[in-house]
Amino acid sequence: MRVPPHAGHVVPRRRRRSGPVMARSSRWDALLFDLDGTLADSIELILRSFRHTMQVHRGTVPPDSVWLASLGTPLREQLRAFARSDEELEAMVETYVEYQRSVHDEMVRAYPGVTDMLEAVARAGLRLAVVTGKRREMAARTLRVCGLDRFFSVVITADDAVPGKPDAAPVRAAATALGIARSDRILFTGDSPHDIAAGRAAGVRTAAALWGARERDTLLAAAPDYRVETIPELTALALG
Structure with a gap:
């Protein structure tokens, strides 16, 4: 249409x-x-990966809508908004990717x-x-x-x-x-x-x-x- x-x-x-x-x-x-x-x-997979990463590194999980707003842009750029340093950014990327790998095939x-x-x-x-x-x-x-x-x-x-x-x-x-x-x-x-x-x-x-x-x-x-x-x-x- x-x-x-x-x-x-x-x-x-x-x-x-x-x-x-x-x-x-x-x-x-x-x-x-x-x-x-x-x-x-695959949206639920993405949101679960985001929630896990935020819980591990920040101890709190923002609303899903915050993550969905930036979905489609590169992962590193998405996570940069939550990282307090370059070192934390790299650690967050690693956590996100490793978690997603672990549950990916059953959720997509x-x-x-x-x-x-x-x-x-x-x-x-x-x-x-x-x-x-x-x-x-x-x-x-x-x-x-x-x-x-x-x-x-x-x-x-x-x-x-x-x-x-x-x-x-x-x-x-x-x-x-x-x-x-x-x-x-x-x-x-x-x-x-x-x-x-x-x-x-x-x-x-x-x-x-x-x-x-x-x-x-x-x-x-x-x-x-x-x-x-x-x-x-x-x-x-x-x-x-």
Whole structure:
């Protein structure tokens, strides 16, 4: 649904499931996706990692909304707001990452319908990339556990593009890696205002994924080009 006006890491591609080739979208050459809260249902994992880190290092846990407000930006930048020194920042990053590793696989799943959507757009010949604020190791692990790694030869992570979202750099890195010159032929879907801001700064079209954990009004206030309530709606937009 249209809202009224108001250099990257390339991973080996696995063979996709065979199927008929669909007519290619006349609107898009490439689709970019945020990972957490857009493709992967991983928000509770992220919040548990945050709560654990705050309890260990600060002895108190801020409201989840504080962490969600910065979700989508690099982890180090998120934690910098809570650290009292560079040394504490490094320790907090280590605590967060180690805890997340320990519980990751049991807590992460693809949102229902995501695999079918990616199958459809891949058969249509669209180029696909992930643009995430995660470090490469955990992004790859999330994609693998969700069974989505086979769809993406380009994954832009916090290790590849500095600065991260909401800067345009990671979105531009994905476009370059995919070989797409026309930014208006790229659609970037995410569940964070930082995703929308990064896409707008890069000149691509943006879609707000409203099935995630973000507050609807906050996400729409970022002025995405499209809003999609469900994953089937995103499929229709991508193939339109």
